[in-house]
Amino acid sequence: MKVSVVGVQGDVEEHVIITKKAMQNLGIKGDVIITRKFGAVSKSDVVIIPGGESTTISKLIFADSIAEEIIQLAESGKPIMGTCAGLIILSRFGDEQVEKTRTKLLGLLDVKVRRNAFGRQKESFQTKLQMKRIGEIDAIFIRAPVIEDVGEKVEILAKFEDKIVAVQQDNILGLAFHPELVSTKVHEYLLSLAHNL
Amino acid sequence: MKVEIEKLRFGTELVKRGFAKMQKGGVIMDVTNVEQAIIAEEAGAVAVMALHKVPADIRISGGVARMADPKKIEEIMDAVTIPVMAKCRIGHFAEARVLEAIGVDMIDESEVLTPADNFFHIYKKKFVVPFVCGARNLSEAVRRIWEGAAMIRTKGEAGTGNVVEAVKHMRLINHAISIVQRTNEEKLYSLAEKFASRYLEVSKIVTEETGIRIEEEIVYEHFTIEEIVEGIYEILLDIKKLNRLPVVNFAAGGVATPADAAMMMQLGADGVFVGSGIFKSSNPTKFAKAIVEAVQHYDEPDIIAEVSKELGEPMKGIEKFSETELLQTRGT
Numbered sequence: 001m002k003v004s005v006v007g008v009q010g011d012v013e014e015h016v017i018i019t020k021k022a023m024q025n026l027g028i029k030g031d032v033i034i035t036r037k038f039g040a041v042s043k044s045d046v047v048i049i050p051g052g053e054s055t056t057i058s059k060l061i062f063a064d065s066i067a068e069e070i071i072q073l074a075e076s077g078k079p080i081m082g083t084c085a086g087l088i089i090l091s092r093f094g095d096e097q098v099e100k101t102r103t104k105l106l107g108l109l110d111v112k113v114r115r116n117a118f119g120r121q122k123e124s125f126q127t128k129l130q131m132k133r134i135g136e137i138d139a140i141f142i143r144a145p146v147i148e149d150v151g152e153k154v155e156i157l158a159k160f161e162d163k164i165v166a167v168q169q170d171n172i173l174g175l176a177f178h179p180e181l182v183s184t185k186v187h188e189y190l191l192s193l194a195h196n197l
Numbered sequence: 198m199k200v201e202i203e204k205l206r207f208g209t210e211l212v213k214r215g216f217a218k219m220q221k222g223g224v225i226m227d228v229t230n231v232e233q234a235i236i237a238e239e240a241g242a243v244a245v246m247a248l249h250k251v252p253a254d255i256r257i258s259g260g261v262a263r264m265a266d267p268k269k270i271e272e273i274m275d276a277v278t279i280p281v282m283a284k285c286r287i288g289h290f291a292e293a294r295v296l297e298a299i300g301v302d303m304i305d306e307s308e309v310l311t312p313a314d315n316f317f318h319i320y321k322k323k324f325v326v327p328f329v330c331g332a333r334n335l336s337e338a339v340r341r342i343w344e345g346a347a348m349i350r351t352k353g354e355a356g357t358g359n360v361v362e363a364v365k366h367m368r369l370i371n372h373a374i375s376i377v378q379r380t381n382e383e384k385l386y387s388l389a390e391k392f393a394s395r396y397l398e399v400s401k402i403v404t405e406e407t408g409i410r411i412e413e414e415i416v417y418e419h420f421t422i423e424e425i426v427e428g429i430y431e432i433l434l435d436i437k438k439l440n441r442l443p444v445v446n447f448a449a450g451g452v453a454t455p456a457d458a459a460m461m462m463q464l465g466a467d468g469v470f471v472g473s474g475i476f477k478s479s480n481p482t483k484f485a486k487a488i489v490e491a492v493q494h495y496d497e498p499d500i501i502a503e504v505s506k507e508l509g510e511p512m513k514g515i516e517k518f519s520e521t522e523l524l525q526t527r528g529t
Contacts, residue, residue: 008493009222009243011215036493051219053243053279060241060493084219097278101238115278121216121302122325125207142215143280143302181215 001030001194004044006070008036008060010052010085014180015187019048022187028195041069046079046194049086051142051178054115057085058103067106074108079171079193081186087174088113088145095148109174110151111167117146117176129177131158131166134189139165139177146176208325210347216303216327217348217445220244220280220468224458224489225447227251227472230269231276233481240485244280244302246470247273252309252356253473253512256522262310264292267299274300282329287528288314297326303348305329308527309355309472316399318528320418321345331449333366333525335373336392339436342444343428349442351466352525353450356473358514360457362525363450367464370446377436385437389430395529396425441465450525453478453512455491455505462495477512484508 001023005015012034019032033040041047047070049057061067074080082090088098091105093112098105118124121143129139134157147164150156157173158166165176171193179186206212223243228234229251237245249265250258264285274281280302285292287306292313296304306319308331321328322345331352332338338349351370353363377385396417404410416422435443448461449470458469469492478484487504494500520526 007222011218011221013221014218037497052221053219053223055238055279056223056241056243056489059489101278120274120300121280121327122207122297122300124212124216125205126209126212127205140211140215142212142219178215181211181218 001028001045001191002043003030003032003046003048003191004035004040005032005048005050006041006057006061006066006086007034007050008064008066009056010050011178011180012050014178015048015050015083018180018184019187019191022184022191025184026188026191026195028191035066038065038069041066041073044073044078046081046190047073048190049080049082049089050180051084051086054085054088054098055101055103058089058105061089062104067104071106071108074106074172077171079173079190080108081173081175081190083175083178083180084142084144087147087176088115090172090174091147092151093149108172109167109169110154111147111174112149113145114148115145116143117163118144127160129158129160129165131186133157134185137179137185138182139179140181141165141177144176147174210345213327213345213347214444216280217329220348220447221445222492223468224492225282225468225470226475226485227470228273228476231272233476234273234277234281236482237475237485238277238279240482241489242279242485243468244282245273245277246282246284246305246472247301248284251473251476252524253358253477254356255309256356262286264289264295264310267295270296270301271299284310285319286310287312288317288319290319293319293324293328297324301326303327303329306346306528307331308352308524312527317396317417318344329447331525331528332370333529334369335377336395337529338370338442338446339392339429339432340395342432342442343425346444348445348447350447350449350470353448353452354518355450355524356515357451357518358453358474358477358512359516360451360453360460363448363452363461364464366450366525367448367461367466370442371465374436374441377433378440380437382434385433386426386430389426389433393422393426393429396420397422453514455487455501455508458488458491459495459501462492468492474512479509484511
């Protein structure tokens with residue numbers, strides 16, 4: 001199995017380390033690579049878009065056509081996960097911050113996201129969270145977005161105080177928080193989606 | 198779903214260090230007004246540092262350099278969606294509380310401003326907001342991490358447009374880490390004692406003055422020197438295990454061109470601060486974009502060549518600086 005972490009900006013290394021651990025736990029053999037240019041995504045079985053600054057990551061993946069590659073891979077049914085900034089980029093609709101900064105989105109998740117929904121960094125927090133099909137996990141929310149509206153095909157995996165913070169639409173997984181900083185559980189679930197194909 | 202509020206935890210090490218990790222592979226740009234902040238955001242900066250003067254101008258104007266006007270910082274916070282950082286003076290915990298109160302996303306306890314305390318840095322673990330601190334070597338880096346810094350940056354020599362000091366600091370830190378990795382635990386404990394001795398300076402002066410020594414003397418915040426040594430030893434063990442600092446390490450202090458930024462990334466920086474370099478160049482918009490591209494493609498010389506073309510004049514810079522003009526010797 002080949003997992004690519006889109007490595008233009010953000011907590012890329014953390015996703016690589018936790019994915020490798022998840023592979024070990026599941027006994028899956030494979031490679032986890034960091035990609036910063038066109039070409040690698042289309043040869044992958046799983047793609048992860050990490051946390052970081054959505055404005056920055058979006059500019060860089062659209063400039064290098066990595067964006068088109070991700071869209072094509074998604075259409076072929078391969079699992080794709082975005083955390084925090086990655087969730088924003090996977091979404092179909094953004095908020096006024098997304099519009100103001102003219103941030104381009106991939107539109108793979110039929111949801112509307114709101115950036116920095118909990119406030120600035122001093123409002124960032126960690127908490128326990130119950131996730132459907134995954135169980136209890138530690139969740140780190142850093143200047144996190146939330147999901148405000150979901151389309152019919154979107155399944156809600158977790159809420160925090162009535163706010164939607166994790167969703168799945170077929171092979172696409174979007175999380176408002178950062179599982180990669182603390183636990184392998186979400187990554188194990190992501191890999192299992194690829195394994196069952 | 199029922200959520201227990203007491204389980205919500207703000208400002209933990211994970212949350213603070215996590216914020217810093219999200220900045221990796223990015224460029225953090227110094228800005229002095231709303232227009233510059235918008236240029237930085239549009240160029241793809243991951244954050245901006247709100248200042249009232251860039252370091253090059255602080256050098257020229259002289260006098261005491263302090264925290265920027267909170268009104269000005271708030272204007273910049275309102276203008277952009279990316280994180281906004283601001284600087285406080287070394288040791289000036291009251292300035293830091295002001296910055297935390299207005300809600301800046303990260304505080305730079307910076308040698309670029311005039312230090313407020315010659316003995317101690319801020320005890321940063323007491324804050325909810327994360328801090329970045331400068332370091333010239335492993336000893337400074339480890340002390341700042343022990344005090345709670347979520348990000349380290351090289352001090353370099355700010356406002357000079359000369360990358361030579363940033364390169365030196367990155368090399369010194371990297372080499373020291375490689376030594377730590379191959380050093381046994383007993384020797385690391387001695388090293389922790391050496392690194393911690395900087396916290397004894399006030400105690401030494403007073404002991405000399407009074408001639409009195411007491412047991413379990415509190416030397417900094419609520420810590421005895423033994424507790425500080427223990428804490429620093431833990432960080433050294435972490436470094437040995439990880440073969441890197443346990444927090445992100447950015448390059449700063451003299452990065453002026455796309456190639457400078459690429460060089461620092463190749464030397465192992467997790468990201469880059471660009472201070473005077475962008476808005477002291479003749480075409481800031483183009484310059485800002487070029488530096489972002491250079492950091493993303495730091496190992497692709499063709500792309501760095503492309504973005505370096507016809508950038509206009511970079512900041513003039515200073516080749517040699519005398520010992521008395523150095524900012525980096527402040528706050529060790």
